[in-house]
Amino acid sequence: MERIYNFSAGPAVLPQEVLEQARDEMLNWQGCGMSVMEMSHRGKEFMGIAAQAEADLRELMAIPANYKVLFLQGGASTQFAMVPMNLLRGKKSADYVNTGEWSKKAIKEAKKFGAVNVVASSEDANFSYAPTQDKWKLDSDAAYVHYTPNETIGGVEFNWIPETSGVPLVADMSSNILSRVIDVSKFGLIYAGAQKNIGPAGLTIVIVRDDLIGETIAGTPSMMDYKIHAENESMYNTPPTYGIYMAGLVFRWLKHNGGLVKMEANNVAKAKLLYDCLDASNFYHCPTAKENRSRMNVPFTLKDAALDEAFLKEAKARGLVQLKGHRSVGGMRASIYNAMPIDGVKALVALMNDFEKSHG
Amino acid sequence: MERIYNFSAGPAVLPQEVLEQARDEMLNWQGCGMSVMEMSHRGKEFMGIAAQAEADLRELMAIPANYKVLFLQGGASTQFAMVPMNLLRGKKSADYVNTGEWSKKAIKEAKKFGAVNVVASSEDANFSYAPTQDKWKLDSDAAYVHYTPNETIGGVEFNWIPETSGVPLVADMSSNILSRVIDVSKFGLIYAGAQKNIGPAGLTIVIVRDDLIGETIAGTPSMMDYKIHAENESMYNTPPTYGIYMAGLVFRWLKHNGGLVKMEANNVAKAKLLYDCLDASNFYHCPTAKENRSRMNVPFTLKDAALDEAFLKEAKARGLVQLKGHRSVGGMRASIYNAMPIDGVKALVALMNDFEKSHG
Numbered sequence: 001m002e003r004i005y006n007f008s009a010g011p012a013v014l015p016q017e018v019l020e021q022a023r024d025e026m027l028n029w030q031g032c033g034m035s036v037m038e039m040s041h042r043g044k045e046f047m048g049i050a051a052q053a054e055a056d057l058r059e060l061m062a063i064p065a066n067y068k069v070l071f072l073q074g075g076a077s078t079q080f081a082m083v084p085m086n087l088l089r090g091k092k093s094a095d096y097v098n099t100g101e102w103s104k105k106a107i108k109e110a111k112k113f114g115a116v117n118v119v120a121s122s123e124d125a126n127f128s129y130a131p132t133q134d135k136w137k138l139d140s141d142a143a144y145v146h147y148t149p150n151e152t153i154g155g156v157e158f159n160w161i162p163e164t165s166g167v168p169l170v171a172d173m174s175s176n177i178l179s180r181v182i183d184v185s186k187f188g189l190i191y192a193g194a195q196k197n198i199g200p201a202g203l204t205i206v207i208v209r210d211d212l213i214g215e216t217i218a219g220t221p222s223m224m225d226y227k228i229h230a231e232n233e234s235m236y237n238t239p240p241t242y243g244i245y246m247a248g249l250v251f252r253w254l255k256h257n258g259g260l261v262k263m264e265a266n267n268v269a270k271a272k273l274l275y276d277c278l279d280a281s282n283f284y285h286c287p288t289a290k291e292n293r294s295r296m297n298v299p300f301t302l303k304d305a306a307l308d309e310a311f312l313k314e315a316k317a318r319g320l321v322q323l324k325g326h327r328s329v330g331g332m333r334a335s336i337y338n339a340m341p342i343d344g345v346k347a348l349v350a351l352m353n354d355f356e357k358s359h360g
Numbered sequence: 361m362e363r364i365y366n367f368s369a370g371p372a373v374l375p376q377e378v379l380e381q382a383r384d385e386m387l388n389w390q391g392c393g394m395s396v397m398e399m400s401h402r403g404k405e406f407m408g409i410a411a412q413a414e415a416d417l418r419e420l421m422a423i424p425a426n427y428k429v430l431f432l433q434g435g436a437s438t439q440f441a442m443v444p445m446n447l448l449r450g451k452k453s454a455d456y457v458n459t460g461e462w463s464k465k466a467i468k469e470a471k472k473f474g475a476v477n478v479v480a481s482s483e484d485a486n487f488s489y490a491p492t493q494d495k496w497k498l499d500s501d502a503a504y505v506h507y508t509p510n511e512t513i514g515g516v517e518f519n520w521i522p523e524t525s526g527v528p529l530v531a532d533m534s535s536n537i538l539s540r541v542i543d544v545s546k547f548g549l550i551y552a553g554a555q556k557n558i559g560p561a562g563l564t565i566v567i568v569r570d571d572l573i574g575e576t577i578a579g580t581p582s583m584m585d586y587k588i589h590a591e592n593e594s595m596y597n598t599p600p601t602y603g604i605y606m607a608g609l610v611f612r613w614l615k616h617n618g619g620l621v622k623m624e625a626n627n628v629a630k631a632k633l634l635y636d637c638l639d640a641s642n643f644y645h646c647p648t649a650k651e652n653r654s655r656m657n658v659p660f661t662l663k664d665a666a667l668d669e670a671f672l673k674e675a676k677a678r679g680l681v682q683l684k685g686h687r688s689v690g691g692m693r694a695s696i697y698n699a700m701p702i703d704g705v706k707a708l709v710a711l712m713n714d715f716e717k718s719h720g
Contacts (some may be wrong), residue, residue, distance in 0.1 A: 008400040011601055016387070019395050023386035027379050033364030033679065035379050037606070040368040040682055072581055073433040073562055077597035079645040081581035109582055133626055195598055200397040202433055202562045202600025219579050221441030222469055223434055237437035240562025240600065241371055246397070319393065322400055328521030 007346035008151045008322035009297060009335045011195040013344075018249045036245045041238050050234070050241075053248030060254055063184050063207060070206040070226065071234040071244050076102070076174045078111035079191040079204060081222045082144065083170055083282070087189065088114045089215045095119045097136065099150030100127040101328070102172060112215060117142065126328070127154040129289035132170035133162055140304070144168040144188055150176035150294055152196075153326045154287075155333065157294035161186050168212055176296050177205070178254060178339055180264040188212050193242060196296070197337050199250050203244070204245030254338070263338055270294040270345045272334050277349045283356040287329060301331030307359055308332070318351055320344070365704035368682035369512045369695045370535070371555040371656060373704075384558050391650060396605045401598050410594070410601075413608030420614055422565060430566040430586065431594040431604050434532045437549040438470035439564065441507065442584045443530055447549065449575045451503035453481045453637050455527070457496065460487040461688070462513030462532060463674040477502065486515040486688070489649035494521055504528040504548055510536035510654050512556075513686045515646075515693065517654035528572055536656050537565070538614060539698055540623070549570050554603060556656070557697050561611050563603030564612070586626045596671055613696070623698055630696050630705045633654040637709045643716040644696045647689060661691030667719055668692070681706070 006013045015054040029036050032045055037170060039046040054069050063069060072078070083106075084094060086253045096107045098338060099122050110116050119138055120131040138145060150157040151339060163185065170190025184190065189208040195201035206226065213226040217334035222228050228236050268358045278300055282318045285301045287291070302308060306325075308331065315323050325333040336345055366373045389396050392405055399406040401613050414429050420436040422647060423429060435684070443466075444454060453475035456467045465695040468474050479498055480491040485582070505524045510517040512535045521543065522529060528548025537552040544550065549568040555561035566586065582588050588596050614623060635653060638660055639644045646660045662668060668684075668691060675683050696705055 002393060005386060006398055008398070008403070011398055011598065012401060013398050014395060019387050019397075023383050026383035026386065027376070028363060033681075034366050035361060035374060037379075038366055038368070038371055040371060043682065043708050073435070073438075073600075075597045077505070078433075078581070078583045081583060084609075085581075112579060112581070119635065146587075167377070193598065194599075200600075200602045201401065201598045202603055217579075219436070220473060221472070221584070222444075223438045223441060224581070233470065237435045238371065238553065238561045240433075240560075241555075242602065243558045243562055244599075285419050321393075 002319070003056040004319040004321055005335070005347055006322055007334045007340070007348070009333060012335055012337050013339045014199070014251065014324070015339045017251045018253050021249055022246060023048065034280040035123045036042065037242045041235055041241050044351065046241055047132045048221060049245050053244055054282070056248065056251035056255060057205070060251060060259055061184055066210045067184060068208050068210060068213070068230040069210070071231055071239055072204045072206055072229060073240055075193040076172055076191060076200070076206055077105070078224070079172070079206070080106045081113070082226065083144070083189065083191070084110045084113035085168065085217050085220045085224055086226045087168065087212055088217060090142045091141065093117055093139065093142055095139055095142040096129070097121070097145070097146055097147040098123060099130055102151055102152045103148045106146060106148070106172060110143050114143070119145070122156070126287070127151060127156060130158050130292045135136065136162070138164060139169070139198050140165065140167065143168050144170045146170040146172070147176060148172045150296055152297045153328060153334070155294040155297040156292045156305055157296065159291070165223070168209070178263065179267050179296055180258045190359065191250065194247055197198055200243050202240045203247060257356065266338055267295045267338070270342050273342070273345050273349055274294035274298050274336070275333060277352055281356055283360045284352060296337055297333060297335045299325055299329045299333045301325070303360070305330060310359065311355055314355060317349070318347065320348055320351060326334060361571060362500065363680070364367055364679040364681050365700070365707055366682055367485045367680065367694045367696070367700070367708070369556070369693060371561045372695055372697050373699045374559070375610065375613045375699045376538040377427050378606070378613050381509065381609055382606060390560060397602045398521060400603065401591060401595055406601055409608055413604055413611060416608065416611035416615060417565070418471070420619055421544055423543070425572045427544060428568050428573070428586070428590040428591045430568065431599055432564045432566055433562060433600055435553040435564055436532055436551060437465070438584070439566070440531070441473070442586065443504070443551070444470045444473035444588045445580045445584055447528065447572055447579050448577060451501065452476055453499065453502055455499055455502040455505040455678055457481070457505070457507040458483060459490055459508055459516055460514045462511055462534070466506060466508070479505070482516070482575070486647070487511060487516060490516050490518050490645050494592065496522070497706045498524060498527070500527065501598040502527050502531045504533070504708060508532045510656055512657045512695070513688060515648045515654040515657040515659040516652045519651070525688050528569070538623065539621060540657055541620045556609055558608035560603050562627065563600045565606060567648070573600045593601050626702065627655045627698070630700065630702050631658065633702070633705050633709055634658050634694060634696070644654065644712060644720040649706070656697055657693060659685055659689045660692045661685070662692045663691060663720070670719065671678065671715055674715060675711055678707060680708055
């Protein structure tokens with residue numbers, strides 16, 4: 001079988017050109033006689049790869065000089081603990097916005113380390129929307145405000161950046177980092193697991209403002225201290241070297257393809273194709289509030305859930321996989337990250353139209 | 361340039377056959393149309409890869425059924441904290457043996473979570489030997505006894521397993537796991553960063569006896585709780601999927617090449633070539649006590665440190681790299697893990713003999 005269209009929510013599709021380069025360099029990176037996996041992280045070859053990856057990410061996101069960029073391990077789940085351990089800084093509580101499963105997990109973990117105020121929630125409507133800021137009950141003494149700009153399960157994305165009046169804003173951007181232009185200076189800390197828009201699972205990127213790090217709660221392991229990682233340029237211990245290399249290839253691919261301005265335009269176009277198809281149909285239904293529809297994850301249900309299996313079977317026959325929705329929403333979910341080509345979305349829309357004709 | 365011989369202490373050389381298979385499968389794993397990096401960790405393809413990797417590791421090491429095998433992130437440095445957080449279990453202190461830089465780091469981190477008794481140390485002789493057990497002052501009330509069976513910097517390896525009279529024995533086997541046959545049932549917990557004898561950096565394997573997990577100290581992050589990882593079969597969050605795949609390929613390679621019995625015989629033969637060369641010479645010197653010479657990491661100095669640069673230059677010209685020793689020992693260090701072919705060691709010995717002739 002040829003390459004298929006993979007709509008997985010993560011780990012997810014990677015750019016084919018990136019995989020081809022990784023394949024070609026697997027046994028011998030740029031004539032050095034070694035695989036990147038075999039390189040000492042202290043050697044000049046890998047130090048160069050890591051430095052270039054950081055420089056390219058800084059350029060792509062226009063990251064200001066007073067922000068550190070860290071390449072860590074552990075995924076967003078580790079950040080759920082590291083954020084309070086490092087950012088409470090003697091304050092009593094932090095504010096959290098609850099817009100879905102990932103927000104809930106962040107909240108649950110943060111409660112181990114301090115008081116959490118849930119300042120807004122969309123749980124009343126099965127996490128199908130993002131509460132507008134006039135509904136948020138922010139505490140001006142909070143250590144930070146945490147939110148999830150894109151929820152992969154509900155397919156809910158913020159199309160605005162919250163205003164927190166000087167309280168550091170913390171964002172779990174695991175599922176929409178690099179998919180749109182954002183102003184990093186509006187954030188205190190951004191974190192993202194790599195396995196959606198960056199590279200392979202096992203790498204986590206943290207972008208944090210200098211002045212927020214250095215004060216941890218008692219009993220914080222060294223590996224969970226941002227300051228230690230920052231002072232050691234993410235080499236306090238052996239970093240996930242191959243993941244950093246792959247992320248670097250993805251950053252290069254983004255740069256060669258027009259950067260985030262072009263990527264955002266592509267993502268708008270891809271999402272429009274799919275939402276237009278959903279809106280034109282009485283057979284399919286998208287549960288998400290229109291103003292919060294995610295460009296990355298598009299959940300939808302069929303008129304009759306009994307048809308789900310037939311839809312998935314037909315999808316697979318056409319080389320479209322990983323479309324089954326999360327059990328909390330049901331139906332289907334199409335994740336269309338940066339690396340999903342527009343032809344993949346077109347193939348999905350064609351399937352949806354054909355299936356509606358034959359089963360509607 | 362062709363592939364070279366890479367004597368790096370870690371990340372380190374991988375079997376060429378494994379890299380070739382990874383290359384060939386990069387864009388399309390076994391006809392499924394996806395790279396392993398792109399697979400959902402909950403999909404049947406990756407679940408199969410992970411289950412096979414665990415089964416093969418269990419077979420290779422004859423791991424008893426009452427031990428969990430965990431595939432985690434963070435390296436040995438994260439284990440330095442997780443071990444006390446999980447294994448103190450209400451006890452006041454733990455016993456640590458100090459035989460080098462890695463022991464020291466484990467001790468320093470453990471002190472954040474409880475009292476540490478250093479029950480034996482070789483710091484008096486620049487960590488050039490392993491203290492015999494009659495020198496250990498073990499505490500029968502200790503929560504556990506921690507030691508480092510192989511120290512990569514000093515090149516010191518234990519050729520015996522400590523007897524701890526029922527106190528759980530914990531071993532950082534990062535640099536010698538899978539290099540020899542061991543009796544897992546003598547250990548309470550074994551951990552190993554992958555980047556020496558297992559696979560790429562960013563994966564850590566933990567083998568832990570069932571009855572030791574489930575009681576953590578207050579404030580332990582979920583991601584640092586062995587019980588949570590065990591109950592979720594290492595999928596509490598997205599695991600380092602590609603690292604697990606590569607580890608699985610290495611386990612297969614080990615099985616196809618005679619398992620640990622054959623690997624140990626190879627390692628004995630490789631180490632003998634190098635130590636025989638050192639012993640036959642007055643030009644080279646190995647600082648390690650003979651009875652504790654590591655089969656994995658062989659440090660040696662030249663008669664005149666002023667010749668080090670010339671030696672490294674000549675080595676590089678012959679395609680032998682990463683031979684520079686750690687600054688605390690000086691001279692050279694040859695790491696000859698499982699994946700280093702005997703021809704690489706022969707090439708190094710030939711260089712050493714030639715260099716002695718021309719500079720001795």
